[in-house]
Amino acid sequence: METSPVVSPLCEKSLVSRVKIIPNLLPEEKAFLMRVCEEIEKSSVDRELPVLYAGSGGDVEHAVILGDNLVFVDSHLPEVTLMEIRHGIDRIGGEIVEERREGVLGKGGRHVINFRLNGCDINLTYYAEDATKIGDEFMPEELKDGCSVYFVKVPLPKEERVGSLVSPEVLARMLDFVVNGGFYLERECPITRFLSPELAGFEKVASGFISALSINYDEEGNLYRKVRDVENLAELLRVDRELYRLCGSRHNSGLDVNDELSKHEVIRLAREHCERFPDKLKDEVIKAVKTFVEKL
Numbered sequence: 001m002e003t004s005p006v007v008s009p010l011c012e013k014s015l016v017s018r019v020k021i022i023p024n025l026l027p028e029e030k031a032f033l034m035r036v037c038e039e040i041e042k043s044s045v046d047r048e049l050p051v052l053y054a055g056s057g058g059d060v061e062h063a064v065i066l067g068d069n070l071v072f073v074d075s076h077l078p079e080v081t082l083m084e085i086r087h088g089i090d091r092i093g094g095e096i097v098e099e100r101r102e103g104v105l106g107k108g109g110r111h112v113i114n115f116r117l118n119g120c121d122i123n124l125t126y127y128a129e130d131a132t133k134i135g136d137e138f139m140p141e142e143l144k145d146g147c148s149v150y151f152v153k154v155p156l157p158k159e160e161r162v163g164s165l166v167s168p169e170v171l172a173r174m175l176d177f178v179v180n181g182g183f184y185l186e187r188e189c190p191i192t193r194f195l196s197p198e199l200a201g202f203e204k205v206a207s208g209f210i211s212a213l214s215i216n217y218d219e220e221g222n223l224y225r226k227v228r229d230v231e232n233l234a235e236l237l238r239v240d241r242e243l244y245r246l247c248g249s250r251h252n253s254g255l256d257v258n259d260e261l262s263k264h265e266v267i268r269l270a271r272e273h274c275e276r277f278p279d280k281l282k283d284e285v286i287k288a289v290k291t292f293v294e295k296l
Contacts, residue, residue, distance in 0.1 A: 015041055018065045021118060022092045025061060025211075032208025036185060036223050037065055039205050040149065043225070045181045049148040052177060054131035054165055058084020060124070061092055062210070064117060066149045066185070070124040071142050078105045078128035085126065089115050094122070108138065132163030132170045135177065146179040153187035153212045153221065165189055168237035175202070175233065178226045187212055187221040192237070194244040195288055199281065200237065201230040232277060236285075239273040243289065 015037035019030055040047070053063050056072035058081055063070050074081055089096060094117040103109025105128040113124045129138050152165055152174075163170060166189050175191070178184055184191065184202060187210050191197045197204055202224040210221035230236065246266055270289040274282040 029209045029211050035206045045148045050142045051149040052147040053151045058088045060088030068122045072126045073131040075130045135173045147177045149183045150178050151185045152189050169234045172234035182226050184224040192240045195240045201228045
């Protein structure tokens with residue numbers, strides 16, 4: 001008696017379809033995540049490039065909706081993190097095909113897990129490193145051509161010895177890995193706090209709820225698209241933080257609209273901070289500051 005050959009299910013490449021089938025995504029986050037997937041799918045970004053997830057833990061659920069080539073970087077309790085990754089794959093209905101360890105975790109080594117989900121082959125590479133060292137003391141070979149998506153949420157360090165993903169120097173370095181046309185998805189780690197993200201080379205595409213283990217439960221997530229490279233990005237982000245500190249404190253304390261001295265002080269400080277910027281960028285920053293103080 002002849003038996004029919006076993007046919008593997010066709011790979012469902014649609015990222016949107018993954019949002020629909022993953023059972024443990026919260027109902028209130030699915031609309032935003034579907035919008036994220038739609039933006040990635042209709043873009044021209046090379047989806048063969050990796051998705052870089054800094055401070056990933058074992059959060060497979062949110063990563064697989066962004067692409068098939070995943071790079072997780074998290075130094076906290078490596079073997080526990082690997083166990084969480086395996087459990088995460090199982091929870092979403094994935095099947096692990098192969099695992100291999102190359103080198104020593106925490107010393108530049110990596111652990112690779114290949115698994116299948118909905119007929120698709122997905123590659124997950126895990127590094128037990130401090131993600132803030134990427135591009136400085138540590139360089140994953142997967143990022144040699146950049147990444148299609150950089151993803152981070154709740155970027156607070158889990159250990160005292162780990163750096164901060166929100167620092168201007170680290171954030172600028174990580175955003176440099178995003179190719180033009182690629183994306184930055186974040187929660188609690190915005191590109192800018194005072195200036196428009198367009199000045200940093202990114203346009204905000206969408207905002208909405210994305211779940212995370214955070215005391216700031218209602219904090220929104222944001223999706224940005226990279227539109228251009230920006231020189232001196234780290235310095236621009238430092239200026240943004242300083243302007244946020246200066247202008248935010250004045251705004252919160254109720255700066256008198258007639259307090260011209262305070263207004264001129266803010267503009268003067270902005271000019272000083274922008275002295276090393278190209279003229280066009282300097283003009284854009286000063287224009288943004290003037291627009292702000294005129295509204296006070």
